[in-house]
Amino acid sequence: MALKTEELVLNMGPQHPSTHGVLRLLVELDGELVVNVKPIIGYLHRCFEKHCEALSYNQIVPYTDRLDYLASMSNNLSYVMGVEKLMGIQVPERVEYIRVIMAELQRIASHTVALGTYGLDIGAFTPFLFLFRDREKILDIFEATCGARLLYNYIWVGGLSHDIPDEFVPMVKKFIKEFRPTIEEVNELLSFNKIFIERTANIGVLPPDTAINYGITGPSLRGSGIKWDLRKNDPYSIYDRFEFDIPVGEGKVGTVGDSWDRYWVRMLEMEQSLRIIEQAIDNIPDGDVHEMVPKRIKAPKGNVYVRAENPKGELGFFILSDGKNNPFRVKVRPPSFVNLSVLGELSKGYLVADLIAILGSLDIVLGEIDR
Amino acid sequence: MYDLLTNLLGNQIVAYVIAASLPLIFVLTFVLFAVLAERKVSAHMQDRLGPMRVGWHGIIQTLADMLKLLQKEDIVPEGADKTLFNLAPLLTFLGTYAAFAAIPFAGIYVGSSTAIGIYYVTAVSGLVVAGLLLAGWASDNKYSLYGAMRTAAQIVSYEIPTAIAILTMVMVSGTLSLMKISDMQTAHFWNWWILGGPETGIVKFLLIPFMIITFLIYYISSLAEVNRTPFDLPEAESELVSGYHTEYSGMKFAFFFLAEYANMFAVSAIAVTLFLGGFHSPIGYLGHSLGIDWLVPVEQFFWFTFKGTALVFVQMWLRWTLPRVRVDQLMVICWKYLIPYAVVNLIIVGIITLL
Amino acid sequence: MKTPEEVYNILKEKFGEDVILSYDDSQPVEPVISVDPLKIHEVGKFLRDDENLLFDSLMVLSGVDDFNGKKVKDEEGNMKEEGRTLSVYYNLHSMKLNHKVLVKVSTPIEDPKVESVEHVWRTADWHEREAYDMYGIIFLNHHDLRRILMPDDWGERYPLRKDYEDPEYYNGMKVPY
Numbered sequence: 001m002a003l004k005t006e007e008l009v010l011n012m013g014p015q016h017p018s019t020h021g022v023l024r025l026l027v028e029l030d031g032e033l034v035v036n037v038k039p040i041i042g043y044l045h046r047c048f049e050k051h052c053e054a055l056s057y058n059q060i061v062p063y064t065d066r067l068d069y070l071a072s073m074s075n076n077l078s079y080v081m082g083v084e085k086l087m088g089i090q091v092p093e094r095v096e097y098i099r100v101i102m103a104e105l106q107r108i109a110s111h112t113v114a115l116g117t118y119g120l121d122i123g124a125f126t127p128f129l130f131l132f133r134d135r136e137k138i139l140d141i142f143e144a145t146c147g148a149r150l151l152y153n154y155i156w157v158g159g160l161s162h163d164i165p166d167e168f169v170p171m172v173k174k175f176i177k178e179f180r181p182t183i184e185e186v187n188e189l190l191s192f193n194k195i196f197i198e199r200t201a202n203i204g205v206l207p208p209d210t211a212i213n214y215g216i217t218g219p220s221l222r223g224s225g226i227k228w229d230l231r232k233n234d235p236y237s238i239y240d241r242f243e244f245d246i247p248v249g250e251g252k253v254g255t256v257g258d259s260w261d262r263y264w265v266r267m268l269e270m271e272q273s274l275r276i277i278e279q280a281i282d283n284i285p286d287g288d289v290h291e292m293v294p295k296r297i298k299a300p301k302g303n304v305y306v307r308a309e310n311p312k313g314e315l316g317f318f319i320l321s322d323g324k325n326n327p328f329r330v331k332v333r334p335p336s337f338v339n340l341s342v343l344g345e346l347s348k349g350y351l352v353a354d355l356i357a358i359l360g361s362l363d364i365v366l367g368e369i370d371r
Numbered sequence: 372m373y374d375l376l377t378n379l380l381g382n383q384i385v386a387y388v389i390a391a392s393l394p395l396i397f398v399l400t401f402v403l404f405a406v407l408a409e410r411k412v413s414a415h416m417q418d419r420l421g422p423m424r425v426g427w428h429g430i431i432q433t434l435a436d437m438l439k440l441l442q443k444e445d446i447v448p449e450g451a452d453k454t455l456f457n458l459a460p461l462l463t464f465l466g467t468y469a470a471f472a473a474i475p476f477a478g479i480y481v482g483s484s485t486a487i488g489i490y491y492v493t494a495v496s497g498l499v500v501a502g503l504l505l506a507g508w509a510s511d512n513k514y515s516l517y518g519a520m521r522t523a524a525q526i527v528s529y530e531i532p533t534a535i536a537i538l539t540m541v542m543v544s545g546t547l548s549l550m551k552i553s554d555m556q557t558a559h560f561w562n563w564w565i566l567g568g569p570e571t572g573i574v575k576f577l578l579i580p581f582m583i584i585t586f587l588i589y590y591i592s593s594l595a596e597v598n599r600t601p602f603d604l605p606e607a608e609s610e611l612v613s614g615y616h617t618e619y620s621g622m623k624f625a626f627f628f629l630a631e632y633a634n635m636f637a638v639s640a641i642a643v644t645l646f647l648g649g650f651h652s653p654i655g656y657l658g659h660s661l662g663i664d665w666l667v668p669v670e671q672f673f674w675f676t677f678k679g680t681a682l683v684f685v686q687m688w689l690r691w692t693l694p695r696v697r698v699d700q701l702m703v704i705c706w707k708y709l710i711p712y713a714v715v716n717l718i719i720v721g722i723i724t725l726l
Numbered sequence: 727m728k729t730p731e732e733v734y735n736i737l738k739e740k741f742g743e744d745v746i747l748s749y750d751d752s753q754p755v756e757p758v759i760s761v762d763p764l765k766i767h768e769v770g771k772f773l774r775d776d777e778n779l780l781f782d783s784l785m786v787l788s789g790v791d792d793f794n795g796k797k798v799k800d801e802e803g804n805m806k807e808e809g810r811t812l813s814v815y816y817n818l819h820s821m822k823l824n825h826k827v828l829v830k831v832s833t834p835i836e837d838p839k840v841e842s843v844e845h846v847w848r849t850a851d852w853h854e855r856e857a858y859d860m861y862g863i864i865f866l867n868h869h870d871l872r873r874i875l876m877p878d879d880w881g882e883r884y885p886l887r888k889d890y891e892d893p894e895y896y897n898g899m900k901v902p903y
Contacts, residue, residue, distance in 0.1 A: 008513065010513050010514075011513075016612065017608050017609055017612060018608075018609035018610070032517075032698055041874060041875065042873075042874060042875040042876060042877070045875045045876070047885065049860070049886060050885060050886055053888075085755060086755060119694065120609060121609045122609070122694040122695060123600060123601070123603070123607070123608075123609065123693075123694040123695025124692075124693065124694035124695075125413070125417070125691060126413075126416055126417050126691050126692060129417035129418060129419060130417065130418065133418055189692070190694070193693070193694060195601055195693055195694045195695070195696055196694045198696070198697070198700055199694060199695075199696070199697055199700075210848075212782050212783055212821065213782075213847060213848045213849070214848045214849055215783055215784060215785070215847065215848070215849030226821075228821060233821075233824065234824070302755055302756075303755065303756060303758070303815070303828070304755040304756065305756065305785065305786065305817045305828070307785065314785070316785055316786050316817070318786050318788045318815065318817060320790060320815075328790075329788070329790045329791075331786060331788035331789075331790075331815075333785060333786035337852060338849055338852070338853075341848070341849075341851055341852045342848075351697060351698060351699065352517070352610055353604075353607070353610050353695075353697045353698060354697070356609050356610050370875060371875070
């Protein structure tokens with residue numbers, strides 16, 4: 001007699017330790033083997049795009065903070081660049097320098113969370129806290145600058161909300177000096193740990209053409225070996241003035257585009273961000289941090305799509321203006337939203353434990369997926 | 372011990388009860404401190420302070436936690452099999468606790484100085500699997516079920532290298548009695564079995580590397596048997612939420628917790644007894660040199676707890692350092708590496724003892 | 727590297743004026759190429775595969791409620807809206823040739839049907855589901871057109887339409903609070 005078998009449907013989330021928020025995964029399992037994964041999202045939907053249509057251009061900035069709440073500064077930057085492009089505003093040099101420094105600090109902060117929680121997903125607890133200790137220092141710098149630790153509302157249309165304080169430069173320099181040893185520490189403890197490599201190498205291999213077709217961006221795309229970074233390929237702000245490399249996945253311990261590569265690209269990117277900050281920090285020109293922008297911004301009729309290289313990938317804002325005080329339509333292209341859509345294809349045929357490893361390596365934030 | 376108690380109290384039953392509850396007191400005290408130690412060890416490894424509020428440096432934090440667990444509502448899921456659900460934590464703890472009966476804590480105290488001590492311990496700790504399997508099955512929760520299936524596969528597999536390692540020790544020492552094995556390693560630390568035991572000459576030196584291998588095999592597989600990182604798959608927080616005890620709360624959860632920590636000490640105690648001289652002091656007794664007889668058992672108890680705790684510390688250290696292996700890798704480690712090594716090791720040690 | 731105008735001319739040559747409807751460069755930043763909504767998948771495939779264009783990445787796909795209806799009186803004298811359209815904007819980019827173009831399709835709100843480009847760019851999968859969820863644009867030949875952010879049982883209400891009003895109750899829960 002043939003045994004009758006059927007797949008077990010496991011409902012992972014929205015409350016689950018490693019779905020990185022309120023993501024729900026409908027997983028069909030054959031024993032420990034993943035047959036099918038269906039991500040179900042929308043549990044954190046806050047009507048961001050609807051709100052935008054009722055707010056003035058300035059008022060939207062704090063709402064963008066809440067998209068990718070681990071990289072608020074970068075969200076601000078991307079949105080603000082869009083409005084400035086639409087209105088044709090040139091911001092002062094000083095502002096550009098400070099924005100770049102902030103965005104790079106934010107990138108490091110976001111990557112520390114990504115790498116730390118990835119360790120957690122694999123079962124290593126300690127690197128998580130080591131990285132959080134250093135993220136705390138970045139948050140201290142931000143707090144000294146604008147008073148907030150998570151949602152800053154710092155980068156405004158045409159400028160910044162505050163100028164940097166006097167202790168900003170020494171604080172950043174101190175941080176750079178203290179952070180480099182942490183990278184090495186984490187490499188020793190996690191990156192080249194035999195068990196960690198066994199768990200992540202050759203798992204969830206994302207071929208480059210699939211990655212492009214799915215629109216994967218950021219470290220996940222670079223993990224597949226594609227040298228693509230908006231800071232270099234489609235330069236915005238003043239990134240073309242700095243020297244830095246684009247780390248790509250090389251399949252150092254497994255295949256190009258596996259989970260370990262995505263992890264490793266983030267690790268190397270932190271080093272590159274430090275380099276950019278080092279180049280920028282000594283050259284901040286003097287001047288004002290507010291361009292003359294009217295209180296009530298009226299953007300001309302038209303459309304604009306701007307994108308910036310966020311820690312998680314390409315964050316884009318498609319802004320449609322009808323010439324009134326409020327934007328007619330704001331559409332966000334959240335990197336995590338697009339990156340998550342590949343999960344189903346990526347994790348078929350792996351084990352449950354691998355599913356978690358793959359999900360962690362994509363580094364998603366539900367705040368911007370659900371908006 | 373019984374004779375002493377029987378003579379003292381004049382009643383055999385009372386004597387038995389007292390003798391049986393002594394390990395319980397020890398286990399409870401140990402768990403109380405082990406939980407705190409785990410939190411403190413992890414905290415200091417991670418640049419944190421750990422619990423600091425309850426008492427001096429959080430020293431009575433675990434007591435407060437116990438109090439909290441006692442007051443918690445006892446939730447039984449609607450679809451759960453009530454009888455089995457309630458039985459599982461007890462069975463788990465029972466299996467662990469029963470193992471303590473044959474562990475010699477000191478020269479004068481062993482629950483039962485049975486001649487087949489190590490055999491009994493191996494057998495009775497198998498009961499733990501049944502408890503965990505029941506817990507996972509009775510919870511009516513998919514995560515629990517997965518945890519339980521993993522536990523069963525893991526513990527049953529890893530019992531084989533454990534048993535072979537123990538068999539090696541039984542072979543070299545020629546006895547199954549834990550008391551006798553302990554007494555063989557008396558006097559000085561170079562009499563420990565990990566350093567070749569009381570053998571002399573060429574045999575001792577030939578034995579040393581293979582004894583170390585045996586110890587490592589035993590220690591690694593014992594880690595898997597007590598579900599500690601890197602083998603904590605049955606609980607695997609990031610995948611299975613909490614594995615087999617996902618649905619447990621309050622006192623029943625506390626029982627699992629108790630069993631886990633008691634089990635950690637139990638396997639360490641066996642390792643200590645087999646390899647590290649048991650309760651014997653590595654450097655001789657103060658009581659003997661001072662001529663105070665009652666000091667000797669106290670010293671023995673101290674050394675036994677000290678060595679056991681040191682091994683438990685290593686378990687904690689590993690937990691906060693290593694990531695978790697995957698379920699297929701777990702099986703590969705066991706069947707492709709540990710078991711073949713253990714068997715080859717057994718044969719070589721057998722040949723050496725024939726010399 | 728091609729300018730949007732060159733892309734428009736190539737497209738017009740290939741598909742003709744019936745498909746490639748218009749070119750609007752009155753915008754301050756990006757000109758818009760309008761395309762027939764029922765032919766967009768063919769245009770998309772061409773844009774992706776033609777060796778002069780190679781638009782291999784769909785940066786973003788946004789649904790828009792144009793809200794351009796004109797109030798007219800019908801025979802019975804009731805006011806009704808006419809000519810209102812929903813649009814979908816496709817921001818395309820070529821990673822190999824590094825040029826960008828903005829393509830737009832418009833479809834009447836009464837029967838909003840657009841061909842899906844999900845098979846051309848997999849990015850479009852979730853973006854189209856979102857446009858369907860928020861505007862009720864039906865993407866033909868989409869393999870899995872379900873709501874994505876709103877609950878499945880939200881009904882025939884599309885929150886990002888300009889005339890959207892909250893329902894009084896949702897599953898017995900009061901919505902406005």
